[in-house]
Amino acid sequence: MQELKDLENRSIYILREACAEFKRPAVLWSTGKDSTATLWLCRKAFFDKIPFPVIHIDTTYKFKSMYAFRDNLAKEWGMNLVIAKNEEAIEQGFGPKDGKFECCTRLKTHALMKCLDDNGFDALILAIRRDEHGIRAKERYFSPRNSEFKWDYKDQPLEMWDLYQSLTQDKTHTRVHPILHWRELDVWEYVRQEKLPVNPMYFAKNGKRYRSLGCEPCTLPIESNASTIDEIVKELRETKIAERSGRAQDKEKAFTMQKLRALGYM
Amino acid sequence: MNVNVVFTGHVDHGKSTLIGRLLYDSDSIKEGQVTEIQKLAEEYKRRFEFAYFLDAFDDELKEERTIDTTKVMFKGKNLYTVTDVPGHKEFIKNMLTGASHADVAVLVVSAEEGVQEQTGRHAFLIHMLGIKDLSVAVNKMDTVEYDKAVFEKIRKDVTKLLQSLGYRDLNFIPVSAIEGDNVYQKSEAMSWYSGPTLIEALDTIRPAKIETKPLRFVVQDNYTVNSDRIIVGRVESGILHKGDEVVFQPSTVKGKVEDIRVFNGKLEKAQAGDSIGLVIDCNPNRGDVCGLITDPPVASNQFTGEAVLLNNYLRQGEILQLRCGTRKVRCEVKQIQERINSETGVVIEKYPQQIRQHDAATIVFATEPLVVEKFSNIPELGRFILIQDKNIGAGVVLEAAR
Numbered sequence: 024m025q026e027l028k029d030l031e032n033r034s035i036y037i038l039r040e041a042c043a044e045f046k047r048p049a050v051l052w053s054t055g056k057d058s059t060a061t062l063w064l065c066r067k068a069f070f071d072k073i074p075f076p077v078i079h080i081d082t083t084y085k086f087k088s089m090y091a092f093r094d095n096l097a098k099e100w101g102m103n104l105v106i107a108k109n110e111e112a113i114e115q116g117f118g119p120k121d122g123k124f125e126c127c128t129r130l131k132t133h134a135l136m137k138c139l140d141d142n143g144f145d146a147l148i149l150a151i152r153r154d155e156h157g158i159r160a161k162e163r164y165f166s167p168r169n170s171e172f173k174w175d176y177k178d179q180p181l182e183m184w185d186l187y188q189s190l191t192q193d194k195t196h197t198r199v200h201p202i203l204h205w206r207e208l209d210v211w212e213y214v215r216q217e218k219l220p221v222n223p224m225y226f227a228k229n230g231k232r233y234r235s236l237g238c239e240p241c242t243l244p245i246e247s248n249a250s251t252i253d254e255i256v257k258e259l260r261e262t263k264i265a266e267r268s269g270r271a272q273d274k275e276k277a278f279t280m281q282k283l284r285a286l287g288y289m
Numbered sequence: 290m291n292v293n294v295v296f297t298g299h300v301d302h303g304k305s306t307l308i309g310r311l312l313y314d315s316d317s318i319k320e321g322q323v324t325e326i327q328k329l330a331e332e333y334k335r336r337f338e339f340a341y342f343l344d345a346f347d348d349e350l351k352e353e354r355t356i357d358t359t360k361v362m363f364k365g366k367n368l369y370t371v372t373d374v375p376g377h378k379e380f381i382k383n384m385l386t387g388a389s390h391a392d393v394a395v396l397v398v399s400a401e402e403g404v405q406e407q408t409g410r411h412a413f414l415i416h417m418l419g420i421k422d423l424s425v426a427v428n429k430m431d432t433v434e435y436d437k438a439v440f441e442k443i444r445k446d447v448t449k450l451l452q453s454l455g456y457r458d459l460n461f462i463p464v465s466a467i468e469g470d471n472v473y474q475k476s477e478a479m480s481w482y483s484g485p486t487l488i489e490a491l492d493t494i495r496p497a498k499i500e501t502k503p504l505r506f507v508v509q510d511n512y513t514v515n516s517d518r519i520i521v522g523r524v525e526s527g528i529l530h531k532g533d534e535v536v537f538q539p540s541t542v543k544g545k546v547e548d549i550r551v552f553n554g555k556l557e558k559a560q561a562g563d564s565i566g567l568v569i570d571c572n573p574n575r576g577d578v579c580g581l582i583t584d585p586p587v588a589s590n591q592f593t594g595e596a597v598l599l600n601n602y603l604r605q606g607e608i609l610q611l612r613c614g615t616r617k618v619r620c621e622v623k624q625i626q627e628r629i630n631s632e633t634g635v636v637i638e639k640y641p642q643q644i645r646q647h648d649a650a651t652i653v654f655a656t657e658p659l660v661v662e663k664f665s666n667i668p669e670l671g672r673f674i675l676i677q678d679k680n681i682g683a684g685v686v687l688e689a690a691r
Contacts, residue, residue, distance in 0.1 A: 029291075032563055039522075068521075154361070180679055181382045182386045182389075263319055265321060278346075
């Protein structure tokens with residue numbers, strides 16, 4: 024399909040730019056379909072071996088099957104896997120009961136901050152897409168974060184054509200978004216075309232399936248009978264339901280996502 | 290086919306509302322989004338607005354204006370990526386960011402206010418960006434009682450503005466985003482108008498004819514894979530074949546393309562847009578541009594460009610960085626030939642010592658060796674950004690030295 028080829032070409036171009044412009048990039052992998060497709064794009068861009076670490080943020084609240092999927096694929100694709108965990112908060116028993124905003128910030132954002140500090144990464148490749156959420160629709164391909172990890176969304180860089188801004192003066196790192204322009208449907212068509220592995224939780228069982236994967240306490244399945252990739256593609260062509268409808272942190276309050284992202288959430 | 294369309298125009302002329310209406314009427318709004326927005330509107334004691342589908346920042350809602358550019362997608366006869374841009378002067382940076390990927394523009398003009406400052410500036414900038422396909426939506430027709438005379442007056446004013454930039458044969462569509470007239474559905478309130486609705490105008494867009502252009506491949510990097518050295522980059526124009534004799538500039542190295550590589554495969558040829566790898570017996574650098582030895586790229590130390598400035602000042606003699614393709618070079622503002630009012634396109638000063646924020650200008654740049662192409666010939670290598678700590682301006686190449 025020419026459309027998928029165009030999407031892929033641009034993503035590969037962006038990944039190669041990130042690798043050429045930054046000293047220590049890393050890619051974030053949630054084990055979900057988008058970031059798995061992004062890892063595959065990395066393999067394509069760099070001719071098989073991903074030349075930088077793959078970070079998985081472990082909140083310890085992920086679904087069991089996500090851990091199994093992670094460990095299998097990490098081995099199969101020869102990843103240099105780095106697990107980021109906020110050990111301190113986890114030891115203190117921090118969790119969803121403390122509020123979704125606080126929990127996401129501590130267990131995800133803070134875990135990632137520490138991982139960046141420890142490893143000195145200056146670019147983080149993330150598989151966010153514009154069509155997932157209104158706030159993500161406002162993102163740049165290369166998006167700087169300041170020393171406090173914050174996204175200055177009111178003063179984003181001029182980003183014209185494919186001439187990305189990669190300076191990092193008093194910026195601790197740059198977020199790179201190689202699949203920003205993909206839709207959910209594109210990802211699934213790409214998964215089908217490239218025969219990519221995906222977590223079985225995406226496929227319907229007893230009339231329900233997960234459309235977006237996160238932490239177990241905060242992620243709900245949707246009603247669906249789509250039990251194959253073909254059926255998922257068909258469902259997405261027709262559905263009126265938002266992709267992240269099962270993700271609690273998006274809907275707790277108005278602008279929770281904006282506040283989370285301003286603090287450095289993905 | 291995929292169409293990138295940007296909605297431009299003055300603040301409060303209804304760009305976001307018009308896009309929101311398009312999404313709503315084309316049934317592209319997700320379930321729950323309407324109730325979510327109704328809830329928000331209540332919380333902020335506002336009435337329901339179609340613009341809230343786009344304005345996702347709380348500051349945008351509080352201030353009732355768009356701050357940064359948004360892209361949303363919906364399907365008509367084409368698959369549209371619609372870009373909303375802010376209409377405030379202080380956010381021109383975000384407007385340019387949003388408009389730089391567009392194939393098509395819609396200029397939104399309020400029937401109440403007619404041509405305003407950013408109407409002119411946005412028209413000038415989309416023209417500078419080389420967007421040739423432009424429609425004009427005269428919005429808020431409901432507020433002028435769908436009066437044909439108001440529409441005709443604005444059509445006259447905007448035609449004058451756009452003709453001075455070189456636009457001809459434009460679609461003018463009277464619409465009301467709030468009421469839904471002539472956006473997705475034909476209006477019953479304007480029987481005097483027999484032209485297309487906005488969606489009909491967009492749906493008639495067909496891909497531009499692909500012209501035969503010389504091969505230009507930009508080098509991003511080189512990798513060593515299983516002891517093979519692979520030069521990676523993108524074909525920006527033309528076609529590259531296995532076996533081609535090519536030259537890289539400004540490195541000046543030459544070679545024969547032994548293989549065109551992609552992951553797990555080899556290609557016989559690659560075309561514009563393809564991200565590929567080359568196996569070749571020479572050593573080009575990141576930033577080089579490659580072409581056939583029979584029609585090679587030329588590196589030079591000087592070119593003339595038209596640029597728009599986003600930071601406070603740019604002075605003659607100033608040294609900064611410039612990026613074109615994948616090459617970043619030091620450059621000097623050798624001579625500012627014309628200072629141009631970006632609102633009107635009119636030259637306001639010849640050979641000034643400096644230009645200011647939001648000015649456009651014709652500038653002669655002296656650079657380290659660099660391949661640029663005339664924007665009208667090969668746009669991909671005819672556009673550049675100016676860098677001083679951050680990206681401070683952007684422009685297109687008017688004349689490349691040969």
